[in-house]
Amino acid sequence: MTTDTDPVLAEDPITGEEIELPADVEVGEIIDSPVTGTELEVISLDPVVLEEAPELEEDWGE
Amino acid sequence: MTTDTDPVLAEDPITGEEIELPADVEVGEIIDSPVTGTELEVISLDPVVLEEAPELEEDWGE
Amino acid sequence: MSADDAADAATSDASYTASVVGGTGFTGGELLRILAGHPNFEVVQATSRSADNMTVGRSHPNLRGLDLRFSDPDDLASVDVLFSATPHGVSMEQVDEYFEAADTVVDLSADFRLPEAALYDEWYDGHASPEYLERAEYALPELNRENLPGADLIAGGGCNATATILGLKPLVDEGVLDSETGEVVVDVKVGSSEGGAGGGAASSHPERSGVVRPYAPTGHRHEAEIEAYLGLSVSFTVHAVDMVRGASATCHVFPDDPVSKADLWTAYRGAYADEPFMRIVSGGGGVYRYPEPKSVAGTNHGEVGFELDPGNRRVVVFSAIDNMTKGSAGQAVHGANVALGLPETAGLEFEGLHPVGSP
Amino acid sequence: MSADDAADAATSDASYTASVVGGTGFTGGELLRILAGHPNFEVVQATSRSADNMTVGRSHPNLRGLDLRFSDPDDLASVDVLFSATPHGVSMEQVDEYFEAADTVVDLSADFRLPEAALYDEWYDGHASPEYLERAEYALPELNRENLPGADLIAGGGCNATATILGLKPLVDEGVLDSETGEVVVDVKVGSSEGGAGGGAASSHPERSGVVRPYAPTGHRHEAEIEAYLGLSVSFTVHAVDMVRGASATCHVFPDDPVSKADLWTAYRGAYADEPFMRIVSGGGGVYRYPEPKSVAGTNHGEVGFELDPGNRRVVVFSAIDNMTKGSAGQAVHGANVALGLPETAGLEFEGLHPVGSP
């Protein structure tokens, strides 16, 4: 049985490993990979598809 | 029985408490009090008499 | 497990679930660090509005090993102990919700520190839940140990107030100082973490580096806390200096009657010899002769020391803490340990580093 | 208890007596700090010639709680494990005495790091006890775990060499780099504790603050260690920067064949996913996106990360450690834990602080 607080599973787009995400992730949300720390965008939910999020370099000015 | 590695006992000149010193302290040696941290000079050995050592301020220049 | 099981908890196998509200913040992160290593707590929730669903390690790189993601403060998990590390004003609004979610609430803000609503009118902008003020206990065991066991609303002290109270309390207890004594000047130097994670222009590295900057010349709110708990009115001034962690209070006091160095040692030894976190550092040799924030950085220790100035009939008292531990998160956990009957030092054993730069 | 009882020691109740030669020094103090919190070690001696009979806490304020006084290195106590943290050249002269006093010797200097006497002739001033070189095992478990169990002479790695080896080893193991590959540039930034407690004019606060100072432009001796253990000749340059703890190696490498980011993740995950102290930090969000010394300060962690620069066919590898822990005292204890069959992380659990300034 899965409840709505059980984590959902997805494939890490960089390493291909299976990773756990919170149950309440939404399409478009940015979330960091527990394996690589990379910021991932949630592309779809059923199944969960993730893509590397475009890098925001706001704090890294020159 | 005391051996020459047993600590010796002395009176802390500031707090009056009994303190332990290493067995091999010598007259004239500067040693810090385990209670107050103050540097103490060993004035005599039998019994051990301690006095506050004159403060060395070499590192505390203006 | 609820707070009234506290008596059983002295065994090391007691286990409490905990949540941290304000988990992205500086003191929230410090709570998470301490609780993660605490044998009697299991953190089940850390909240953030701005980093919802992100890993805790993204905000706090030292917690990358923690398998936990931030969640929304509107969905509080049911726990034994809720720690709140939000800006002033939040927990006084949320305290009912907090108690719906938890048996014991430990708040790090100023919201439950002062004993009376009138003081919030005088020093803050009033209080939204004054009915809780009597129930709250000040977290600092060195000041309030006897009232903490079984307490279910614990108010962490202010960091600068804590440094000052720890420095002066032995003199008050010994009657060297009382409300009739003359001027008590407290000149405080603090690190940048006191400003929290959300600092503005004055907290940017180029502007904040290398400063000695009067940031609360007068009228600092911690005066209220000090007066409430020591019964002394103090002249308080706070300076920002170039460190991240640390609060150092130099207290200049002028006792009515002459005191000797032996009197001072007696007073401070009497107050702190049995305290697990307090150290008296007062003269001696080597480089570290008096209290210094960097000697206690990362630890729950407080260092106090003193020196006589007979020519001015003055006693100078130095007190140094880490504002993130003894001055907030460590004090909160220490207070919770006492409240729950856990070993006092549980989770707070780290002894600090040497050498260490500007921690 | 002797080293050959090591098999039994995996239980947490194994107990070894230990001494630290060079206890007033920076790495000696760090050893004392770690061993004081280590469940399987009891420190019975710390030596100093200059502070004989003084309390350990006088030199190291974080160890004020330790009831121990320095004693003369000429009177070595009989112990299970002797740690030596003396300047280069001392332990190669003393090693016979060390083994008279102890079953296991762990040396933090360069004296037993290199595998052959000829290398000491080339890079140092020769070796006084070359017969011990074969017996010695390099302490870094990530490099040498299989040879450590049962070893009785353990040689701690150089701090900058350690940072470099940890950064490049996965690329060597995967064949991305070998001795035939082109240039390997290693640009290192280090804190002031690398210079030890006895620093001279260049180490004074006014001269050493705020620097980016080339302090070993070329010809650093750690090149020898790196070449000996990675089989790579590296172009090595070390800069002093304004921190106290920390070594950060940026390795610029140019693989013959193109590698992808996924290849790199595979290489580093393969090497370090099961390592208790290694973390891969490579991109991601927030403030801490790549390895940083301050993320690991005070801990035995190593952080490694990488980035591709396809335009220049370059891979940049970042590696950050605390020179006092992973780069010396922590590595030594980690190596000893492995040698004695103790749990690898025993005594090394501290996870670090956030925020933290210039630790």
Added chain:
Amino acid sequence: MSADDAADAATSDASYTASVVGGTGFTGGELLRILAGHPNFEVVQATSRSADNMTVGRSHPNLRGLDLRFSDPDDLASVDVLFSATPHGVSMEQVDEYFEAADTVVDLSADFRLPEAALYDEWYDGHASPEYLERAEYALPELNRENLPGADLIAGGGCNATATILGLKPLVDEGVLDSETGEVVVDVKVGSSEGGAGGGAASSHPERSGVVRPYAPTGHRHEAEIEAYLGLSVSFTVHAVDMVRGASATCHVFPDDPVSKADLWTAYRGAYADEPFMRIVSGGGGVYRYPEPKSVAGTNHGEVGFELDPGNRRVVVFSAIDNMTKGSAGQAVHGANVALGLPETAGLEFEGLHPVGSP
């Protein structure tokens, strides 16, 4: 007085009116500081949108003696020379307005640094006024002195590019390096003022203190500038370190043919012996043996030095500047001095401080 009167200006009594767009910013403030002490400029306007009508001294405490208030950048005064110190993208939009207000425009942003529009497409987001690119002259006299006299659009170089160009140019001029040579690794360390006055979370004091942080691991836009002006493709990585002012570039190069130390001295002496702001610091005694940012902090000096690493057939070149002066505002004024025929060092005489911390 217009730019074509420049020939007359070599006398010290030439006088130009000037305005600074972006006067609250870091380089804008530095421009105001330099121009206030410049015998040939009179500042008549400094703009700010956010601090309109406030005194300049409120933003820049060193300019409290200046009797000037910020005004709106939409109301540009008519001046001889307009200096613009705005973020990338602003001046390419405003350049027509700038030339309506002024005869000569000196821009500190990247907007006119690159010689061709295609490079803006490749490295930036394109260019709004490509027709000005040919007219623009790169401000750095050590690189471009011959083209500056009479120029009316002057583009200040990037700080990291400037450090690199100053370090490598003598090797390029001597043919030691060319586009066919192997890898050129440039490892840069910079202070927090590079981020400008508007820094975000990563620039806060608690997060930015004590760092060695890879902030541009690869792909830094200054690579384009270096390639454009040196004809070399460089592998560029930038680290943030704990200082406010300063950029230090360590260039690791591998010449095809062996060079001797004498060759290097000849190359660098040839390039810089007559330059008023360049110093060769390469070995020697005392504490300051190689280029260091803090040796040049606050000045328009550049220090360069080198060391041979024969074992790796490597030359290491060190180059240090203050990003606020030689790396931006000072270079801009130096370039303007040359363009207008003023004495090169006018306004730029400050020689720096010793000791100095982390300036």
Added chain:
Amino acid sequence: MSADDAADAATSDASYTASVVGGTGFTGGELLRILAGHPNFEVVQATSRSADNMTVGRSHPNLRGLDLRFSDPDDLASVDVLFSATPHGVSMEQVDEYFEAADTVVDLSADFRLPEAALYDEWYDGHASPEYLERAEYALPELNRENLPGADLIAGGGCNATATILGLKPLVDEGVLDSETGEVVVDVKVGSSEGGAGGGAASSHPERSGVVRPYAPTGHRHEAEIEAYLGLSVSFTVHAVDMVRGASATCHVFPDDPVSKADLWTAYRGAYADEPFMRIVSGGGGVYRYPEPKSVAGTNHGEVGFELDPGNRRVVVFSAIDNMTKGSAGQAVHGANVALGLPETAGLEFEGLHPVGSP
């Protein structure tokens, strides 16, 4: 040219030869820096025993442009003005030789600061040349301008004393404070350059970084100077903080009669409005609202400010200087300018930097 030609010197073409005894030291280097840029001085000698015959730039990298080598203090050149920047006790022994070599002697040590020999017995170890004490004039023009013209023995003030005197003098002049007023607490924070170039273990970078360290808890000798020149007995405590240059004095005073903020502005404006180097910084907006050492770093400026604390009947006065300039070398040159009839600000025009880290 001798001191009695001073009247002529107000024209900018007066020219004096000068020597600096103690040229490798911190204040000696600062004197050399200032004098090198001073239109009316020509430095003909800088002495050092330890760096005899070395270039000045080897010790002070900012002076690499100076074509001067250190020479032996036993061979003093004949000059108009001799500046001595030696440790306490040297110039009181050498003063006869100094006057054989020079018409005017400016001493930066404590040797001629106090008005009476008895004070040297009380606070120091007596005086070797008490007959000179009456002849000496305290260098600080804000305190002693009227007595400086024509003086031939000028005694530079102590840095902490200078900060304190500048902060409190307006209150003394206005009668807000006098010797009968209650406690005057002066809590000082200083940078590491105060310790001079020869610092020991406590001044090493690892130990001195990030500190708030009580370094003169009580009994600082500058109390004598303050009492001698302000007529006030002050309770004085000095802390070392993490900066290189700078002294900041926070003075907590308790006037007998209430004062208003307007009274304070009147007092400070009256005292300093016409002073070329003094600034009143007291509230206002932006980041820099009160005196800060980094606002005046490298300059001869002093900043003073104040705040009222009516609840405690307290006035807090902040005073910030650069100990190397206003607190020693700059003050010495300022005093010499006045003594010789030169323009007061000659050689002292540098206005400082923004942003600036820990200068």
